[in-house]
Amino acid sequence: MATAAATSASEAEAEPKAGPTAEGEEDEAKAARTRRKVLSRAVAAATYKAVGPGWDQQEEGVSESDGDEEYAMASSAESSPGEYEWEYDEEEEKNQLEIERLEEQLSINVYDYNCHVDLIRLLRLEGELTKVRMARQKMSEIFPLTEELWLEWLHDEISMALDGLDREHVYDLFEKAVKDYICPNIWLEYGQYSVGGIGQKGGLEKVRSVFERALSSVGLHMTKGLAIWEAYREFESAIVEAARPIAGFLSPSDREQTFDSQLEKVHSLFRRQLAIPLFDMEATFAEYEEWSEDPLPESVIQNYNKALQQLEKYKPYEEALLQAEAPRLAEYQAYIDFEMKIGDPARVQLIFERALVENCLVPDLWVRYSQYLDRQLKVKDLVLSVHNRAVRNCPWTVALWSRYLLAMERHGVDHQVISVTFEKALSAGFIQATDYVEIWQAYLDYLRRRVDFKQDSSKELEELRSAFTRALEYLKQEVEERFSESGDPSCVIMQNWARIEARLCNNMQKARELWDSIMTKGNAKYANMWLEYYNLERAHGDTQHCRKALHRAVQCTSDYPEHVCEVLLTMERTEGTLEDWDIAVQKTETRLARVNEQRIKAAEKEAALAQQEEEKVEQRKRARAEKKALKKKKKTRGADKRKAEEDDEKEWGDDEEEQPSKRRKVEGSSSPAGGAQDREAETGLLGKSVPVDVDPPSKQKERAAALKRDMPKVPHDSSKDSITVFVSNLPYSMGEPEAQLRPLFEACGEVAEIRPIFSNRGDFRGYCYVEFKEEKSALQALELDRKNVEGRPMFVSPCVDKSKNPDFKVFRYSTALEKHKLFVSGLPFSCTKEELEELCKAHGTVKGIRLVTNRAGKPKGLAYVEYENESQASQAVLKMDGMTIKENVIKVAISNPPQRKVPEKPEARKAPGGAMVPRQIYGARGKGRTQLSLLPRALQRPGAPAAKAENGPAPRPAATTSAATEAPKMSNADFAKLLLRK
Numbered sequence: 001m002a003t004a005a006a007t008s009a010s011e012a013e014a015e016p017k018a019g020p021t022a023e024g025e026e027d028e029a030k031a032a033r034t035r036r037k038v039l040s041r042a043v044a045a046a047t048y049k050a051v052g053p054g055w056d057q058q059e060e061g062v063s064e065s066d067g068d069e070e071y072a073m074a075s076s077a078e079s080s081p082g083e084y085e086w087e088y089d090e091e092e093e094k095n096q097l098e099i100e101r102l103e104e105q106l107s108i109n110v111y112d113y114n115c116h117v118d119l120i121r122l123l124r125l126e127g128e129l130t131k132v133r134m135a136r137q138k139m140s141e142i143f144p145l146t147e148e149l150w151l152e153w154l155h156d157e158i159s160m161a162l163d164g165l166d167r168e169h170v171y172d173l174f175e176k177a178v179k180d181y182i183c184p185n186i187w188l189e190y191g192q193y194s195v196g197g198i199g200q201k202g203g204l205e206k207v208r209s210v211f212e213r214a215l216s217s218v219g220l221h222m223t224k225g226l227a228i229w230e231a232y233r234e235f236e237s238a239i240v241e242a243a244r245p246i247a248g249f250l251s252p253s254d255r256e257q258t259f260d261s262q263l264e265k266v267h268s269l270f271r272r273q274l275a276i277p278l279f280d281m282e283a284t285f286a287e288y289e290e291w292s293e294d295p296l297p298e299s300v301i302q303n304y305n306k307a308l309q310q311l312e313k314y315k316p317y318e319e320a321l322l323q324a325e326a327p328r329l330a331e332y333q334a335y336i337d338f339e340m341k342i343g344d345p346a347r348v349q350l351i352f353e354r355a356l357v358e359n360c361l362v363p364d365l366w367v368r369y370s371q372y373l374d375r376q377l378k379v380k381d382l383v384l385s386v387h388n389r390a391v392r393n394c395p396w397t398v399a400l401w402s403r404y405l406l407a408m409e410r411h412g413v414d415h416q417v418i419s420v421t422f423e424k425a426l427s428a429g430f431i432q433a434t435d436y437v438e439i440w441q442a443y444l445d446y447l448r449r450r451v452d453f454k455q456d457s458s459k460e461l462e463e464l465r466s467a468f469t470r471a472l473e474y475l476k477q478e479v480e481e482r483f484s485e486s487g488d489p490s491c492v493i494m495q496n497w498a499r500i501e502a503r504l505c506n507n508m509q510k511a512r513e514l515w516d517s518i519m520t521k522g523n524a525k526y527a528n529m530w531l532e533y534y535n536l537e538r539a540h541g542d543t544q545h546c547r548k549a550l551h552r553a554v555q556c557t558s559d560y561p562e563h564v565c566e567v568l569l570t571m572e573r574t575e576g577t578l579e580d581w582d583i584a585v586q587k588t589e590t591r592l593a594r595v596n597e598q599r600i601k602a603a604e605k606e607a608a609l610a611q612q613e614e615e616k617v618e619q620r621k622r623a624r625a626e627k628k629a630l631k632k633k634k635k636t637r638g639a640d641k642r643k644a645e646e647d648d649e650k651e652w653g654d655d656e657e658e659q660p661s662k663r664r665k666v667e668g669s670s671s672p673a674g675g676a677q678d679r680e681a682e683t684g685l686l687g688k689s690v691p692v693d694v695d696p697p698s699k700q701k702e703r704a705a706a707l708k709r710d711m712p713k714v715p716h717d718s719s720k721d722s723i724t725v726f727v728s729n730l731p732y733s734m735g736e737p738e739a740q741l742r743p744l745f746e747a748c749g750e751v752a753e754i755r756p757i758f759s760n761r762g763d764f765r766g767y768c769y770v771e772f773k774e775e776k777s778a779l780q781a782l783e784l785d786r787k788n789v790e791g792r793p794m795f796v797s798p799c800v801d802k803s804k805n806p807d808f809k810v811f812r813y814s815t816a817l818e819k820h821k822l823f824v825s826g827l828p829f830s831c832t833k834e835e836l837e838e839l840c841k842a843h844g845t846v847k848g849i850r851l852v853t854n855r856a857g858k859p860k861g862l863a864y865v866e867y868e869n870e871s872q873a874s875q876a877v878l879k880m881d882g883m884t885i886k887e888n889v890i891k892v893a894i895s896n897p898p899q900r901k902v903p904e905k906p907e908a909r910k911a912p913g914g915a916m917v918p919r920q921i922y923g924a925r926g927k928g929r930t931q932l933s934l935l936p937r938a939l940q941r942p943g944a945p946a947a948k949a950e951n952g953p954a955p956r957p958a959a960t961t962s963a964a965t966e967a968p969k970m971s972n973a974d975f976a977k978l979l980l981r982k
Contacts, residue, residue, distance in 0.1 A: 187217060
């Protein structure tokens with residue numbers, strides 16, 4: 001009964017079902033019965049091997065191949081029905097064409113992961129057993145396979161295994177599978193499959209070896225390790241039960257060697273399991289009490305209680321993993337920190353492996369894991385295996401390749417293997433030019449450490465020199481062509497080579513040649529490069545070459561010429577002759593005089609540009625003043641014209657005395673908007689003719705103007721900048737800004753004054769100054785930045801006079817390449833931040849999302865999504881680009897805003913023919929609304945007959961484009977009658 005309970009528990013743990021139907025439960029029970037039948041027959045064979053011919057396996061009908069056949073039946077029973085069925089129809093032809101397309105695509109790009117998966121699926125569907133095996137083999141050589149892919153492959157191979165050679169092939173596959181990731185289900189399958197070969201030579205030892213290795217790998221897994229323990233214990237218990245009937249017929253010595261020793265194996269497994277904190281260990285303890293014929297030893301109970309106490313410490317982390325959604329990186333990081341503090345190497349290794357199953361594309365996690373192994377465990381096979389898996393999962397990360405090379409050198413790997421690994425790194429496809437410089441540096445450092453410089457010449461030294469030469473050629477030809485940059489502008493690799501030649505090889509001639517090449521690559525203008533060369537000559541060369549280098553530095557340096565001149569004079573003071581001193585003084589004085597002259601010219605040029613800019617500002621001011629004066633003249637003429645039209649309207653109104661309410665006007669309203677409302681009520685356009693008493697829209701402006709007039713004009717006191725904040729991007733429609741803003745800012749501290757800024761007409765300009773009593777209140781007010789005020793994000797910034805503080809940096813979003821950040825366009829305007837975050841977090845840890853809005857706070861359909869690292873961002877681009885959200889197809893790319901184009905100067909804008917384009921054709925801002933036609937739509941309809949004017953001359957046919965936009969001279973009453981005819 002205990003064995004049956006253990007069987008069901010292990011099966012439930014190994015193969016969880018989300019919500020099986022009655023039919024699914026029946027299939028699962030059938031598969032479980034088949035496995036138990038396999039186990040019982042296999043154990044019978046093992047018992048025969050263990051206890052001798054007293055147990056006749058032939059009577060039970062057990063053969064060596066029975067286990068294989070039954071296990072194949074169990075595996076096939078677990079497979080989905082119809083998995084290998086196909087129909088010879090058009091679908092098959094489509095599949096063949098798709099297979100050919102995928103094979104061709106892989107021949108072009110062998111690193112296309114999804115293409116590999118699709119090809120394997122189609123080949124398996126078509127029953128191409130040989131081809132699917134080759135496809136899987138190729139994929140496994142390039143990528144580590146997931147648990148699902150391995151289990152599918154293993155089940156297929158198990159179903160085709162016919163003899164011992166096939167079984168060995170399956171064993172090899174299992175060995176590869178357990179090396180990619182830590183997968184308890186694969187270990188469970190491995191153990192169960194090895195039970196099927198128990199009848200072969202060494203089969204019993206093979207089973208125990210597999211289960212022991214499984215326990216070492218996943219036995220500490222708190223949620224899934226239980227299945228391995230129970231399967232192993234069930235296997236040993238089955239041997240005990242099978243041998244029990246014949247135990248009474250054995251001699252005491254034989255019984256002790258066979259039955260009693262086997263019984264002790266089960267006891268040992270129970271004790272080992274109960275000493276480890278695992279979920280549901282209470283049930284295991286109860287099972288042991290029931291199974292054991294003797295009372296449990298006190299030591300077992302103490303270890304069990306100790307494990308229970310440990311379990312309580314681990315439970316919060318395990319429950320956090322169960323509640324979180326994949327990939328659970330933050331939860332795993334917290335768990336890793338906890339295990340690192342405890343310091344149990346086996347548990348630390350296990351939690352890293354568990355985290356990497358779901359976060360295999362996170363380079364930082366691999367770096368941390370490999371660093372722990374390098375510094376703590378230092379086990380060669382384990383360390384190198386983890387490094388190898390790291391570069392297979394994240395081949396684009398140069399840090400992992402560099403660490404791999406160091407680990408191989410540290411553990412004494414053969415030079416040929418290290419060289420092959422380096423060549424793989426070069427073909428990995430790094431995303432930056434500097435990455436190639438870094439991997440070359442790591443490899444060259446390794447080669448340098450192999451050289452014995454006590455010998456004048458050696459094979460290793462020649463290999464190092466040839467590697468330096470190849471590195472420079474590679475960066476020039478391969479990297480520059482791909483990235484349009486060398487990645488090594490300071491020539492670090494060439495500098496290292498020169499230092500090695502000078503210090504270790506005593507070859508100053510070669511070092512000088514290399515430094516000459518460095519200087520010809522654009523580095524001659526930098527003082528630090530010349531001083532580095534000078535120090536090298538100082539240490540390993542001679543005074544003459546030091547002097548020569550400094551003389552060249554004085555002539556070429558443009559960033560810090562005074563420093564170079566000072567170094568030259570210092571050297572001549574201590575080592576030079578009088579003639580050398582005179583030459584040095586003359587050269588430095590001449591150079592410094594030329595430098596000062598150039599600086600004076602540059603300052604004069606800058607001053608001239610500044611003066612030109614000031615003159616342009618003055619011209620713009622004068623132009624604005626003239627424009628305002630012209631507007632005032634036009635307004636005066638317009639007022640006289642409106643007065644004449646009103647007198648004319650009164651004459652027409654005398655004939656319409658039957659509508660006395662139409663002549664009603666709002667007191668104090670003289671704006672065009674107010675007049676339009678009155679006319680609409682007058683002509684009946686707003687419905688019934690009723691008395692209308694509506695405040696004009698200009699009332700708020702008048703109130704604001706009055707408020708501005710009443711408010712004393714106090715200039716801003718720059719001494720109070722520390723207690724003042726500048727508030728902008730406020731709604732222009734705010735009638736009383738001070739009253740509306742005061743409660744908002746008083747939450748930060750006592751407000752001394754709020755100074756809203758108004759235009760000359762009394763309109764609120766959307767910004768103000770808020771002065772506090774204390775500085776800490778002003779600092780706290782900065783936290784209100786981007787707070788929504790009447791539908792607009794309010795900007796709150798420190799009050800700084802930029803003219804006096806030119807170094808003050810206003811907040812700007814980054815405009816450079818950010819590899820961990822995505823730019824998303826084409827979003828629906830209704831998409832919220834939460835909805836976008838829900839989509840993005842499926843591809844990694846989202847650190848922040850910013851929806852781009854206009855000044856009014858309305859969305860523009862754009863967003864920036866910041867991930868934790870660049871690998872997550874890269875995966876998100878591949879998965880999300882082209883996705884449809886609410887019928888909108890979005891575009892996703894790595895954030896790399898284009899450089900802002902400097903606007904061309906007006907005098908520089910020319911037409912294609914070369915002639916200047918007059919700017920004032922449509923005004924400074926292009927064609928404005930004021931240049932649109934102001935005719936009513938009734939008069940603009942195409943094909944409409946010319947309206948006959950009842951007051952004034954009839955409209956003439958348009959002779960020119962400009963004439964067509966001129967309205968006929970009619971009164972307001974004429975317009976009203978025309979509109980009523982529509």
